[in-house]
Amino acid sequence: MGVARIEERFRTSGKKSVLVVYLTVGDPSVDDTLACALAALEAGADVLELGVPFSDPTADGPVIAAASYRAIHRGGSLRAALGIAEQIRKTRSEPLILFTYYNPIVAFGEAKVVDAADRAGVDGFLVVDLPPEEGALLRSAAAEKKLAMIPLIAPTTGREREPRVLSGASGFAYYVSVTNVTKTKAPLAQAARDATGLRERAGLPVVVGFGIRTPEDARTVTQAGVDGVVVGTAVVRAMADATTPDARRAAVASLVGRLRAGLDA
Numbered sequence: 001m002g003v004a005r006i007e008e009r010f011r012t013s014g015k016k017s018v019l020v021v022y023l024t025v026g027d028p029s030v031d032d033t034l035a036c037a038l039a040a041l042e043a044g045a046d047v048l049e050l051g052v053p054f055s056d057p058t059a060d061g062p063v064i065a066a067a068s069y070r071a072i073h074r075g076g077s078l079r080a081a082l083g084i085a086e087q088i089r090k091t092r093s094e095p096l097i098l099f100t101y102y103n104p105i106v107a108f109g110e111a112k113v114v115d116a117a118d119r120a121g122v123d124g125f126l127v128v129d130l131p132p133e134e135g136a137l138l139r140s141a142a143a144e145k146k147l148a149m150i151p152l153i154a155p156t157t158g159r160e161r162e163p164r165v166l167s168g169a170s171g172f173a174y175y176v177s178v179t180n181v182t183k184t185k186a187p188l189a190q191a192a193r194d195a196t197g198l199r200e201r202a203g204l205p206v207v208v209g210f211g212i213r214t215p216e217d218a219r220t221v222t223q224a225g226v227d228g229v230v231v232g233t234a235v236v237r238a239m240a241d242a243t244t245p246d247a248r249r250a251a252v253a254s255l256v257g258r259l260r261a262g263l264d265a
Helices: 003-012 030-043 062-072 078-089 102-108 110-120 136-145 162-166 186-202 215-222 233-241 245-264
Strands: 018-024 047-051 096-100 124-127 173-176 206-209 228-231
Touching: 018 030, 018 062, 018 206, 018 233, 018 245, 030 047, 030 078, 030 233, 030 245, 047 062, 047 078, 062 233, 078 096, 078 102, 078 110, 096 102, 102 110, 102 124, 110 136, 124 136, 162 186, 173 186, 186 206, 186 215, 215 228, 215 245, 228 233, 228 245, 233 245
Parallel strands: 018 047, 018 228, 047 096, 096 124, 173 206, 206 228
Antiparallel strands: none
16 A cells, blocks of 8 residues: 555544654564564554664664664564565554665665565655665655655754655655753754644654653654654664563563553543
C-alpha cells in the first residue's frame, strides 16, 4: 500500500498521536529484531522504522551507532531488513519504513531495492544522508511504486533549503530535535513548536524524534500539536540491556506500552 498505508495510519489511528518506533536490524540478532518488532507493534507502536546498520552512521547518536556496529557482525543488513519486513507483513498491517543510509541502497541497486521493498510490504524509505539533489533513480522508482520518500528536517536545514528537501516528499516529515540530552522539557517543547510550523509548510504530518525517552518527553512534544513522536535510542538501549530473548521482548513491550499510555493519557 505504500504512501496510502502511512496516510491512513495518521488519519484513522484513533489515537491522540502516532508512535513511531525504531529498531536496528541485527542487534543483537536478526531473530531478536523480528521478535522485538512484533512486540513493539503489539504494545501499541503505530509505525515501525527498520534501521539498516551502516559502518559509518554519522547521523546517529552513540547508542544507535554502537548498535549498528554490533549488528553488522550479527547478520544485520538491508537484505535482512527486507526479510524482517516480509515476515512482519504476514500478520501486521502497520506501516513499515526502511531507515537507511544511501550507500547500502546504491550497493543493492536503487531500482532493485524499490522492487524488493514493494514485494516485502515496505511502505517507504527514510534515507538519512541523501541530499535532495541526488537519488533521482531511487525517487522516481519509489514514486512509481507509490512508496513514500520521507524527508528528514533539522533546525539547521534553513528555510531557503527546506523547499528542496520537501520536494517530492510523502508519507510524513521527520523533524530532528537537536537536543542531545533531554533532562528538561524546555528544549523538546521548543522543537515541537518549531515542528508545528513545518507541518503547514510541508503539507504532511510531522513527527519529532531524537531525545524522546519517556512518556513525559512524548507528551511534551505532542502537546505542542505535532502528529507524533519517534523513539529509537530508548528502545535500542532497552534491548541491549536485556540478557535473554524473552527479556528483550518484555523490555520493548513494557517501554512501548508506557509510551503509548503516556501519549493517550
